[in-house]
Amino acid sequence: MDELIEDGGRRLVVGDRAGGEVDILGIGFGSSNLSLAIAIEEFNDRHPAGRRLTARFVDVRRQFGWHDGMLLPGATMQISFLKDLVSLRTPTSPFTFLNYLQEQGRLSDFINLKTFFPTRREFHGYLSWASLLSNVAVRAADILRAITDEQPASQPDHHANQQRLPAAIRTDPR
Numbered sequence: 709m710d711e712l713i714e715d716g717g718r719r720l721v722v723g724d725r726a727g728g729e730v731d732i733l734g735i736g737f738g739s740s741n742l743s744l745a746i747a748i749e750e751f752n753d754r755h756p757a758g759r760r761l762t763a764r765f766v767d768v769r770r771q772f773g774w775h776d777g778m779l780l781p782g783a784t785m786q787i788s789f790l791k792d793l794v795s796l797r798t799p800t801s802p803f804t805f806l807n808y809l810q811e812q813g814r815l816s817d818f819i820n821l822k823t824f825f826p827t828r829r830e831f832h833g834y835l836s837w838a839s840l841l842s843n844v845a846v847r848a849a850d851i852l853r854a855i856t857d858e859q860p861a862s863q864p865d866h867h868a869n870q871q872r873l874p875a876a877i878r879t880d881p882r
């Protein structure tokens with residue numbers, strides 16, 4: 709059992725605090741939270757130490773995977789590569805699909821395919837690459853078991869409670 713958050717209501721500076729307090733705790737580190745992690749990194753790059761966010765992600769998997777049991781040969785994405793992890797927010801980000809292609813030496817080859825829809829295998833490669841490029845803390849092989857509200861019963865203002873989001877979570881090793 710591992711209590712990661714003791715009081716999420718406090719504004720933290722860079723680095724974890726005693727008890728593992730963080731501003732943002734992501735359950736699962738799939739493509740959605742990977743995109744969130746990159747957004748947090750970009751936010752922190754633009755803000756001084758006292759205004760940066762701390763974050764941690766927990767995933768039951770030992771390494772990143774995007775439905776990797778379904779990477780059938782020739783299967784393509786259902787969405788344009790432009791809807792990658794970052795392009796709609798920060799098209800100049802190093803985390804774009806185009807930058808991935810460039811780093812793999814695949815940019816010209818992909819352009820010559822004349823498609824907006826990469827294969828799922830190529831997109832899986834992109835997401836895995838981005839997960840390794842990200843500096844965010846991920847606790848691999850931990851499974852979330854429970855989230856409990858730690859708010860003391862004496863607090864009468866329900867809306868204030870919702871804004872503070874106090875919580876404790878319980879994870880177990882896989």
Ligand SMILES: Cc1cc2nc3c(=O)[nH]c(=O)nc-3n(C[C@H](O)[C@H](O)[C@H](O)COP(=O)(O)OP(=O)(O)OC[C@H]3O[C@@H](n4cnc5c(N)ncnc54)[C@H](O)[C@@H]3O)c2cc1C
Nearest residue numbers: 736737738739740741767768769775778785786787851852
């Ligand atoms: C075969 C297939 C093809 C798809 N193709 C497309 C597509 O082309 N375009 C598109 O937009 N969408 C597609 N999707 C939809 C897909 O669900 C999303 O693209 C995307 O994977 C959702 O991201 P996610 O991070 O929310 O969930 P996931 O990618 O499923 O990630 C969830 C993560 O949470 C972890 N986790 C779950 N429970 C716990 C727990 N209790 N404790 C710790 N960790 C936990 C899992 O290990 C996993 O890593 C496809 C889905 C499938 C199955």
